[in-house]
Amino acid sequence: MTARRFLASFTAGCLTVLGSVAAINMAVDVSGIYRSSGDDYRRHVRDYVQALRSTSQGLVKSPFDRAVKLELARTTTADCYVLGSSHEMLINRERFPLLDRQCRDLVNVAVSGASFEDVLSSLAIVADKAAGTRVIVGVPPWFYRRDADVRWREFSADYEWARTRFGLERGRAASAGKDKWLNLINAEYLRRNVQALRKTSGKLTAFPPIQPVVSPEQLADRDSVYLPDGSMVESRAGTVRAAEALVGTGDYKYSSVTAVPEVLREFESALRVLQRQGVEVTLLLMPYHPKVLRCAKPEICTWLSAAEAVSRELGARMGIPVIGGYDPGPLGLAHEDFYDYMHVAAEGLPKMSAALSRK
Helix, strand or coil: CHHHHHHHHHHHHHHHHHHHHHHHHHHCCCCCCCCCCHHHHHHHHHHHHHHHHHHHCEEEEEHHHHHHHHHHHHHCCCCCEECCCCCCCCCCCCCCCCHCCCCCCCEECCCCCCCCCHHHHHHHCCCCCCCCEEEEEECCCCCCCCCHHCCCCHHHHHHHHHHHHHCCCCCHHHHHHHHHHHCCCCCCHHHHHHHHHHHCCCCCCCCCCCCEEECHCCCCCCCCCCCCCEEEEEECHHCCCHHHHHCCCCCCCCCCCCCCCCHHHHHHHHHHHHCCCCCCCEEEEECCCCCCHHHHCHHHHHHHHHHHHHHHHHHHHHCCCCEEECHHHHHCCHHHEEECCEEEHHHHHHHHHHHEEEE
């Protein structure tokens, strides 16, 4: 075989493999990336949120995480809202008694990996709630950067509306198109889609069924649950405790850039609009695992310290409470209070809340 024929054959083989990967990812689409538009999609999200608010034990978590939380924020009239990333998704009044004393009705609209753009979109919805509404904003250490997580781009229209709502310059939203097409050949997304096919015995549906939780026994090991207030119950697989020696070093979304001044200014502008409208704001810093703060990677500790300083300076400048901290020591949290290097477990939240109540 000549080199030219070999190259042509090799290229054709690669394209066949990539085409097969793309076809499976498009057809199964476990996260709904290629279905997140149209009337059927919007109807499904509305139905899910309506079912969530009327159920007693919650629903199996929707793959349309951001769409669900935006709809939940729009359609509820609670007096308290928790925003932020997966660090805050477990928080509710029962697990965090400090908020039980402050809130009659708390709704959790935090989403995994939340970026500045995600939070701004939710804040714009909260800005139109009644005066006296309280918003607790979880601020992860990657927060003060542009585009720290690309998943917000599916909702760039919501983000642009938020910028207008807060009087910020338009034209910052990016298109999700390129990311969506690259994701078609994403090996990790292929793995998740194949798992989904096995779970459903190869049966595909346009949208996943809305599954009320009747008993814990019905749940698969990887099924997380949304409770009626939007807070999450992690899956059995997700909460398996690793030995402390296997806990990671905290580098998720790490960057040598702690804060982009323009992002910080825009966040401050949005918070000032909320203040003028009588919305009470608290910034919440969720701690990392004690092992991270032993600084095996000194740059991670430097990053966490610098990011915390930015939030505390902002709070002092604006008269906004800043509670918690990335260091678990002052909050009395130990290895058993975390389920990985950056997530406080449900059992650790009351302990953290009690420590904050004593301050």
